[in-house]
Amino acid sequence: MVLFSTRMAVFSTLLILPPGLALAWLLARHNWPGKSLIETLVSLPIVLPPVVTGLVLLQLFGKNGPLGHWWYAHFKIVFTWKAVVLALSVMAFPFLVRSARVAFAEVDTGLEQMARTLGASEWRVFFTISLPLARRGVLAGILLAFARALGEFGATIMVAGNIMGKTTTMSVAIYEYMQNGEDVHAWALAGVSLVIAFVALWFGEKLQRRPY
Amino acid sequence: MSTPLLQASFRKRFNANTEIQVSSLTIDSPGVTVLFGPSGSGKTTILRCLAGLEIPDEGTIIFQGETWFDRGARRHMAPAQRRIGFVPQDYALFPHRTVAANIAYGLQGQNASAVHARVTEIMGWLELTGMEQRLPATLSGGQQQRVALARALAFRPRLVLLDEPLSALDQPTRHRLRGELRATLKRFNCPVILVTHDRVEAAVLGDHVVVMEGGQILQQGAVSEVFNRPANLAAARVVGTDTVLPCQIGPVTDGLATLTVGTAQLIALAPAEPPDAEPTYVCIRAEDVILVRPTEMRTSARNQLNAEIQSVTDEGMLMRIELDCGFPLKALLTRQACADLELKPGERIMVMIKAPQIHLI
Numbered sequence: 001m002v003l004f005s006t007r008m009a010v011f012s013t014l015l016i017l018p019p020g021l022a023l024a025w026l027l028a029r030h031n032w033p034g035k036s037l038i039e040t041l042v043s044l045p046i047v048l049p050p051v052v053t054g055l056v057l058l059q060l061f062g063k064n065g066p067l068g069h070w071w072y073a074h075f076k077i078v079f080t081w082k083a084v085v086l087a088l089s090v091m092a093f094p095f096l097v098r099s100a101r102v103a104f105a106e107v108d109t110g111l112e113q114m115a116r117t118l119g120a121s122e123w124r125v126f127f128t129i130s131l132p133l134a135r136r137g138v139l140a141g142i143l144l145a146f147a148r149a150l151g152e153f154g155a156t157i158m159v160a161g162n163i164m165g166k167t168t169t170m171s172v173a174i175y176e177y178m179q180n181g182e183d184v185h186a187w188a189l190a191g192v193s194l195v196i197a198f199v200a201l202w203f204g205e206k207l208q209r210r211p212y
Numbered sequence: 213m214s215t216p217l218l219q220a221s222f223r224k225r226f227n228a229n230t231e232i233q234v235s236s237l238t239i240d241s242p243g244v245t246v247l248f249g250p251s252g253s254g255k256t257t258i259l260r261c262l263a264g265l266e267i268p269d270e271g272t273i274i275f276q277g278e279t280w281f282d283r284g285a286r287r288h289m290a291p292a293q294r295r296i297g298f299v300p301q302d303y304a305l306f307p308h309r310t311v312a313a314n315i316a317y318g319l320q321g322q323n324a325s326a327v328h329a330r331v332t333e334i335m336g337w338l339e340l341t342g343m344e345q346r347l348p349a350t351l352s353g354g355q356q357q358r359v360a361l362a363r364a365l366a367f368r369p370r371l372v373l374l375d376e377p378l379s380a381l382d383q384p385t386r387h388r389l390r391g392e393l394r395a396t397l398k399r400f401n402c403p404v405i406l407v408t409h410d411r412v413e414a415a416v417l418g419d420h421v422v423v424m425e426g427g428q429i430l431q432q433g434a435v436s437e438v439f440n441r442p443a444n445l446a447a448a449r450v451v452g453t454d455t456v457l458p459c460q461i462g463p464v465t466d467g468l469a470t471l472t473v474g475t476a477q478l479i480a481l482a483p484a485e486p487p488d489a490e491p492t493y494v495c496i497r498a499e500d501v502i503l504v505r506p507t508e509m510r511t512s513a514r515n516q517l518n519a520e521i522q523s524v525t526d527e528g529m530l531m532r533i534e535l536d537c538g539f540p541l542k543a544l545l546t547r548q549a550c551a552d553l554e555l556k557p558g559e560r561i562m563v564m565i566k567a568p569q570i571h572l573i
Contacts, residue, residue, distance in 0.1 A: 120320070
């Protein structure tokens with residue numbers, strides 16, 4: 001279950017990385033119609049109670065939801081591990097986007113322009129100039145997103161439920177153990193999450209400190 | 213004559229009350245064209261429009277028959293397609309890449325050994341050998357300037373754009389690098405457009421000069437032409453009243469050097485070390501020129517020349533006198549001094565300049 005939880009958190013973080021960075025870049029560098037609407041929508045899970053986010057996701061992807069109806073015929077999402085990924089991704093996404101957006105905004109546009117005059121394509125500018133220079137902020141965002149995903153409870157339990165060995169994450173399990181009076185198990189899991197969080201933070205710090 | 217190298221006519225609003233009006237900026241020969249004018253005259257914006265980093269509000273930019281910008285045809289070629297070597301005022305070196313990686317940035321698409329050969333070659337020319345693995349932040353201002361120049365030149369651009377290339381340096385370094393830059397630009401033999409507000413820099417580095425003020429082109433032509441015969445009062449005010457001319461340094465005796473300027477000879481303090489770049493320029497501030505009615509007298513001034521007055525122009529507090537004394541020379545006199553001497557065009561007069569006031573650059 002520890003492994004399942006960590007795997008879910010890592011997978012969600014990796015999943016949101018490409019769209020998250022792309023959106024952060026678009027928000028930092030361009031003005032487009034509907035920009036503030038998208039910005040608000042993305043950040044909503046930060047302020048909304050996680051349970052509410054979970055409820056909305058359940059409605060959207062559930063059997064009778066507008067998205068779920070079609071999905072359901074092809075493959076089931078809710079109350080499977082895919083629902084865990086969905087919940088974690090939605091909850092972690094704003095942390096990555098907001099952090100990366102600030103980092104991209106701080107990159108000197110003069111350097112990007114310089115790269116363009118040297119014949120670089122927009123892709124090359126992004127991967128050789130913008131991303132390496134925004135590295136610290138992006139890493140911080142990835143770390144925050146991962147931490148969020150690891151500790152997520154409210155949204156997960158709404159869309160994925162608590163099916164032991166199938167959808168139960170660590171946070172959900174800790175709650176369950178406490179409910180059943182198995183304090184030792186709960187504390188053991190709490191210790192494990194502390195170790196994971198500690199290792200992740202330490203690793204992130206180390207990466208961020210490294211010079212170019 | 214074939215098609216000109218660059219033809220640009222455009223308008224660009226660049227702040228609330230100034231609009232840049234480039235009317236038929238034409239460059240038809242290789243060499244260095246200097247955009248010269250005071251700060252805020254829109255020089256940098258013109259450069260950025262040529263680089264494609266800013267989009268003019270109206271007009272056209274045509275380079276060697278290729279349309280870079282045409283408002284009417286809604287055409288704007290991306291900076292990446294123009295193949296220009298751009299050196300902004302702050303150099304914009306990539307802080308996370310080594311010197312070698314900075315210089316190689318424009319060389320993508322070539323194989324590794326070709327890139328390496330070119331980087332090595334260009335670093336040698338700019339005396340950067342040995343700094344391949346350094347990061348830009350560890351370099352001095354002068355070294356950073358050379359890396360930026362190397363990066364801009366490495367990929368064989370069709371046009372080089374330099375924005376105030378020496379302004380980020382301290383005074384002694386700027387002095388030293390001016391000669392170096394001139395030699396480098398000559399060696400690469402690629403058309404260059406250089407922006408500066410420094411008159412001496414313009415005279416030393418430029419072959420052609422475009423005088424600008426308030427977003428308008430006041431005059432364009434050969435450097436000696438524009439600097440010594442401004443077309444109008446506005447251009448004269450911008451180019452200033454100093455005389456800047458090429459000269460040849462002759463024999464040195466007792467610390468004094470004999471210079472040949474035009475058909476005249478001047479005595480100046482010999483430079484501590486011989487200027488490395490040819491030709492050397494002589495610079496005389498107009499305020500330092502003394503005019504004397506020819507009489508029998510002995511003077512401490514080492515330079516006494518016979519001159520003919522070409523023109524007398526009112527410059528407000530001062531009068532600007534243009535003289536011909538074997539070379540064109542400008543003098544600034546107070547209104548009262550002018551009246552006392554009763555200076556009139558066509559008359560002959562004696563010019564005196566003290567040797568220490570003749571500057572060699």
